[in-house]
Structures are given as structure tokens and as C-alpha cells.
Amino acid sequence: MCGIVGYLGSREAYPILIKGLHRLEYRGYDSAGIALINKSLELSVYKTKGKVEDLENYVSGKDVGGTIGIAHTRWATHGEPNSQNAHPHYSQSGRLALIHNGIIENYKVIKEELISKGYTFSSDTDTEVLIQLIEYMQISHNTNLFDAVQLALKNVIGAYAIAIIDKSNPNQLIAARKGSPLIIGVGDKETEFLIGSDATPIVEYTNKVIYLEEEEIAIMHRDGSITVKNLSNVEQTPIIKTLEMNLSQLEKANFPHFMLKEIFEQPEALRTSMLGRLNMESKTVRLSGIIDHRDKFLKANRIIICACGTSWHAGLIGKYIIEELTRIPVEVEYSSEFRYRNPVIKSNDIVIAISQSGETADTLAAIKLAKENGAFIYGICNVVGSSIARAADTGSYLHVGPEIGVASTKAFTAQVTTLTLIALNIAEEKKTLSKERTAELVEELQRIPEKINETLQMNTRIKLYSQIFTYAKNFIYLGRGYNYPVALEGALKLKEISYIHAEGYPAAEMKHGPIALIDEEMPVVVIAPKRGMYEKVLSNIQEVKARKGKIISIVTKGDTTVKELSDFCLEIPDTEECFVPILSVVPLQLLSYHIAIAKGRNVDQPRNLAKSVTVE
Ligand code: F6R
Numbered sequence: 001m002c003g004i005v006g007y008l009g010s011r012e013a014y015p016i017l018i019k020g021l022h023r024l025e026y027r028g029y030d031s032a033g034i035a036l037i038n039k040s041l042e043l044s045v046y047k048t049k050g051k052v053e054d055l056e057n058y059v060s061g062k063d064v065g066g067t068i069g070i071a072h073t074r075w076a077t078h079g080e081p082n083s084q085n086a087h088p089h090y091s092q093s094g095r096l097a098l099i100h101n102g103i104i105e106n107y108k109v110i111k112e113e114l115i116s117k118g119y120t121f122s123s124d125t126d127t128e129v130l131i132q133l134i135e136y137m138q139i140s141h142n143t144n145l146f147d148a149v150q151l152a153l154k155n156v157i158g159a160y161a162i163a164i165i166d167k168s169n170p171n172q173l174i175a176a177r178k179g180s181p182l183i184i185g186v187g188d189k190e191t192e193f194l195i196g197s198d199a200t201p202i203v204e205y206t207n208k209v210i211y212l213e214e215e216e217i218a219i220m221h222r223d224g225s226i227t228v229k230n231l232s233n234v235e236q237t238p239i240i241k242t243l244e245m246n247l248s249q250l251e252k253a254n255f256p257h258f259m260l261k262e263i264f265e266q267p268e269a270l271r272t273s274m275l276g277r278l279n280m281e282s283k284t285v286r287l288s289g290i291i292d293h294r295d296k297f298l299k300a301n302r303i304i305i306c307a308c309g310t311s312w313h314a315g316l317i318g319k320y321i322i323e324e325l326t327r328i329p330v331e332v333e334y335s336s337e338f339r340y341r342n343p344v345i346k347s348n349d350i351v352i353a354i355s356q357s358g359e360t361a362d363t364l365a366a367i368k369l370a371k372e373n374g375a376f377i378y379g380i381c382n383v384v385g386s387s388i389a390r391a392a393d394t395g396s397y398l399h400v401g402p403e404i405g406v407a408s409t410k411a412f413t414a415q416v417t418t419l420t421l422i423a424l425n426i427a428e429e430k431k432t433l434s435k436e437r438t439a440e441l442v443e444e445l446q447r448i449p450e451k452i453n454e455t456l457q458m459n460t461r462i463k464l465y466s467q468i469f470t471y472a473k474n475f476i477y478l479g480r481g482y483n484y485p486v487a488l489e490g491a492l493k494l495k496e497i498s499y500i501h502a503e504g505y506p507a508a509e510m511k512h513g514p515i516a517l518i519d520e521e522m523p524v525v526v527i528a529p530k531r532g533m534y535e536k537v538l539s540n541i542q543e544v545k546a547r548k549g550k551i552i553s554i555v556t557k558g559d560t561t562v563k564e565l566s567d568f569c570l571e572i573p574d575t576e577e578c579f580v581p582i583l584s585v586v587p588l589q590l591l592s593y594h595i596a597i598a599k600g601r602n603v604d605q606p607r608n609l610a611k612s613v614t615v616e
Pocket residue numbers: 308309310311312354355356357358359360363406407408409492493496611612613
């Protein structure tokens with residue numbers, strides 16, 4: 001949620017910060033702002049409701065000079081999206097400016113106390129309370145800014161990633177984090193620092209980064225020196241790591257949107273994701289996260305998968321495949337529910353946390369709870385060095401490159417693929433699958449990227465069909481077995497980018513209620529491959545047909561039975577039943593993309609959404 005970028009160095013900060021905000025806009029886009037200190041030591045703060053482009057228009061013709069600055073793109077939590085509530089926020093004296101990701105939970109109490117001491121506030125945000133508190137600490141303790149930040153942070157409850165500049169000292173930039181990620185880029189020019197809520201605004205300038213740890217505060221100086229301390233004032237040694245990202249991954253290439261680019265990247269993304277993990281000579285799977293902790297998996301009583309949204313849908317497919325191949329019972333939990341009830345967690349439970357961003361607050365909290373109760377944590381994340389990846393005992397990265405489109409696509413298919421690898425690897429260790437069957441599955445898994453390629457050839461046809469369905473106010477998605485979670489995922493994709501209401505159901509559940517919704521207006525997407533419960537799904541299709549619903553079917557290539565019953569039919573290549581979801585979801589991704597485009601929606605930045613949900 002929200003994007004942070006900061007710069008301190010010898011170049012003009014404004015173009016770097018604006019470019020950084022554009023790269024971060026996928027994280028939040030209801031308002032944006034920037035603060036710069038110019039040569040005359042004036043602090044200018046510009047902020048506006050709307051997108052980064054609106055901010056650029058707003059500052060046009062104004063003074064944007066300065067070699068130090070901070071900037072923010074917001075996804076509102078406290079206070080409506082408007083220019084007052086946008087970041088940066090000033091301190092009372094107008095000397096300090098701060099940007100913030102996260103939530104200060106006890107801001108009301110602090111605000112009341114500061115008001116009683118004569119402080120006034122111009123926004124409804126928790127962030128303004130924090131900068132006022134920092135200034136209050138500095139004045140009341142007669143101390144330097146770093147110590148004041150430390151004192152203030154000791155008094156706040158909640159999550160934060162912050163950056164602060166001080167017009168009386170334009171040679172220092174202060175940053176701190178707890179619960180929200182913050183990365184420091186150590187510029188190639190040695191005396192240059194960048195900060196970012198993720199690596200996207202940094203990668204163009206340097207690949208040397210420091211991941212700030214929980215409750216750490218960093219002070220960066222213009223001479224290139226940096227000091228990091230924790231809240232208890234103990235000095236920490238910053239470890240410089242190398243970023244695994246390149247700039248071209250952050251560009252749209254020849255695609256109109258990141259979402260379409262990422263849908264089309266899936267064949268290559270999955271090849272990379274499986275690289276080094278599939279052994280085509282022995283026809284086996286090797287994941288270091290499993291091999292290194294073999295005993296844990298052999299003794300595991302149960303696997304609990306924790307995730308949110310699309311990652312949760314991947315988890316549901318993971319349950320089906322892990323149970324089928326390994327016979328270990330699997331439960332799939334919404335992280336937000338799991339963390340707030342009193343779940344039974346035992347020391348021989350394995351928790352698999354799935355998160356593209358690796359920053360989803362609820363999933364992070366869920367694994368902390370599981371860890372406290374003795375469970376072993378396996379993380380499946382895409383973002384390298386993310387909070388969940390670091391909190392886990394072990395895990396597997398997806399390695400699909402940055403996912404910028406807010407609607408998750410390539411991460412989903414990679415999550416399902418990774419869960420498949422996990423299932424195969426455990427099955428081999430537990431000997432729950434014959435060598436021959438393992439070999440068959442491994443061979444077929446290797447063919448999946450090419451089969452996705454084949455599926456993508458339907459893009460033009462799906463685009464044509466999509467024009468027909470822009471009238472629809474509702475959609476139903478049906479699937480059974482492995483394709484029930486795909487129905488949920490198809491419905492979610494449509495909802496989030498086209499704003500059409502959609503429901504995903506296990507096909508057999510339809511007659512227990514949802515069938516009442518079906519009339520000649522209702523498009524019903526049915527995932528009906530030849531594998532699995534084909535005959536059963538066929539009767540579900542007949543039930544829809546009898547009520548005049550418009551049937552859009554996803555079928556196995558060559559199937560004519562379902563085709564004849566359908567108004568529109570999309571064919572996917574045949575594959576093993578457990579791999580069908582990786583193929584059947586692709587036409588659904590394209591369908592939602594094209595319907596949203598036909599309705600004039602901004603698919604990369606759908607309303608009210610942001611890429612990673614780092615608040616509860
Ligand atoms: C939907 C989508 C979200 C995320 C969810 C979890 O397209 O992207 O539902 O899947 O917010 O995010 P991660 O995987 O980053 O934990």
C-alpha cells in the first residue's frame with residue numbers, strides 16, 4: 001500500500017522522485033506528493049489528489065530545485081483522498097517533512113495530547129500526528145533529529161515505513177521501518193542514497209541495496225556515510241545486497257498494459273520458476289526448501305496454507321494437489337481469519353504462507369502466530385527479500401520477475417506451479433507416488449509453458465467475445481475439483497478490473513441457490529475439461545442451458561459435446577487433471593482483461609485497489 005521514494009545526492013532530486021513515483025504508482029494512486037529542499041534551504045511541499053500525472057501538472061512552473069527530497073503515492077487508510085491528507089506532512093514549525101506507509105494505531109491518543117500542548121493539525125491522518133510528535137520530542141528533549149525520531153517511534157503502536165527531511169539540515173535523510181518494508185539504495189556514485197518502499201524506484205540507479213530490518217532507523221549523510229541503529233539505540237551493521245531485478249522488467253515493452261504483458265509472460269515466467277528444480281534426467285523435482293528440511297516434511301502431521309485473495313485461490317489448488325500426491329492433510333486459511341481466531345497449531349504442523357508481494361500484513365501476522373506456536377514456516381513469495389520471505393524458516397521464490405499489474409496473473413500460475421513442485425518433492429520423499437507416475441507428471445509439467453503459449457493464441461477471439469459481454473451486470477463462474485478455485489479466481493479477476501459483479505461456485509453447488517439467478521441475461525463461465533468430473537459438469541451445463549443462461553465454456557481441445565451446448569467455447573490443450581488450472585485460468589485472465597478494456601477501465605490501476613495490502 002502506498003509508495004515511498006527518497007533521494008539524497010548530487011543530482012536534481014525532482015526527476016528521480018517523479019520517475020520513482022510513476023514506478024510505484026501500482027501500489028496506490030489516490031493522491032501523490034513531493035517535498036524538496038532547495039539551495040536557499042526552503043522546504044517546498046506539493047501534493048494533490050489524483051495520480052502522479054496530476055502532481056506533475058500541479059507543480060508545473062513551480063520551484064522544484066534541490067538535491068534532497070521525498071515523495072509519496074497514497075492509498076488512503078485514514079482520511080479521504082484529498083490534497084490535505086496526501087503526504088508529505090509538515091511539522092508544526094514547517095521545518096520537517098515526512099512520508100509514511102502503514103498505520104499508527106494509537107494516533108488519536110497522541111493527537112489529543114499534542115493538541116493539549118498547543119499543536120494544530122491540518123489533516124485527518126495518523127501520519128501528521130507522527131511528524132508533530134517527532135518535532136515535539138526534538139524540542140522537549142532538546143535533542144537532534146535522529147534521537148527525536150527514535151523517541152517518537154518508541155511511543156507509537158502500529159506499522160510504519162517513514163522518511164524524513166529537515167530544512168535546517170539538507171545533508172541528511174532519515175528513514176525507519178517497522179511492519180512495512182523499506183529499502184535503501186546505495187548509489188553507484190557512492191555519495192548518493194535512494195530509498196524506496198520496494199526496489200522499483202531504485203533499480204535504475206543502483207543494484208546495491210540495504211533492506212532495513214524491523215525497528216531500525218537509518219541516517220544517511222551527503223558524504224556517503226550511513227548509520228543504522230535500532231529503537232534501543234544499538235548500532236547495526238548494514239548489509240549491502242545485490243538486487244535481482246532489471247529495468248526492462250519494469251517497462252511495458254510493446255504491450256498497452258502491464259496486466260496483458262504479464263499474462264503473455266507466463267510461459268517464460270513458469271520456465272524460469274521451474275529452472276533448476278525439475279531434473280529432466282532423473283524425472284524428479286528438487287526444492288532446497290524441502291530437501292534441507294526433509295525430516296520436517298516426513299513428520300508433518302498437517303499442512304496449513306495461509307494466504308489472501310488470488311494467493312488464497314492458488315493455495316486451494318495446492319491443497320488438492322498436495323493431498324492427492326502426498327496424503328498429508330491440508331487446510332487452507334484466509335490469513336485475516338486465521339490470525340484473529342484461536343487456531344489449533346502444533347509443532348509438527350507446517351504452515352505454507354503464499355504471498356506474491358511478501359508484504360501482506362495479515363499473512364505476515366498469521367505466520368508470526370504460527371511460529372510462536374511452534375509450527376515450521378515455508379514461504380512462497382515473489383519479491384526477493386520481502387518481509388514474509390524473511391520471516392519464514394525456508395521457502396521458494398517464484399522467480400517470475402516483478403508483477404506490476406494490480407490484478408495478479410503470472411504470480412498465480414507460478415504459485416500453483418510451485419505448490420505442484422512442493423507436492424511432487426514431498427511425494428518422492430514420502431514415497432507416496434510411484435517413480436513412473438512421478439516421471440509422467442514431471443514430463444508433463446515441463447510441457448506446460450508451451451501449452452500456455454498455445455492457449456494464448458486465443459487472445460484475439462477472446463477479445464471479440466468480450467465486446468459482447470460489456471452489457472452484463474453479473475457473471476457466474478463454475479468449476480469442479482481442481483477447477484473450482486479457478487472459477488473463484490476468474491470471478492475475482494473480472495470483479496477487480498471491470499467492476500462487474502461475479503461469483504465463483506463449485507458447479508454442483510449451483511442448484512443449492514445460485515441457480516435462481518440464471519436467466520437469458522446471465523453469462524455463465526463453465527470450466528469443463530475432459531479430465532476430472534467431466535460428466536458431472538456436463539449435467540451442470542445442461543441445468544444452465546435449461547434456464548437460458550449464456551454459456552461460455554473452457555473445454556479440452558477437440559471436445560464437441562460441451563461446444564454444442566455452449567454459446568461461446570474456448571479450447572485449451574489436454575493435460576493432467578492436476579495441471580488443468582494452470583491452463584484454464586489463462587482464458588479467464590484474458591476475458592476479464594478485454595471486458596475491462598471494452599468498458600474503458602484502467603486495468604493496471606483499478607479503483608480502490610493497490611498491489612500489496614500492508615495494512616490489516
Ligand atoms: C488479486 C490480487 C490480490 C492479492 C492479495 C494477496 O488479483 O492480486 O487478491 O492476491 O492481495 O497479495 P499477496 O499475494 O501479495 O499476499
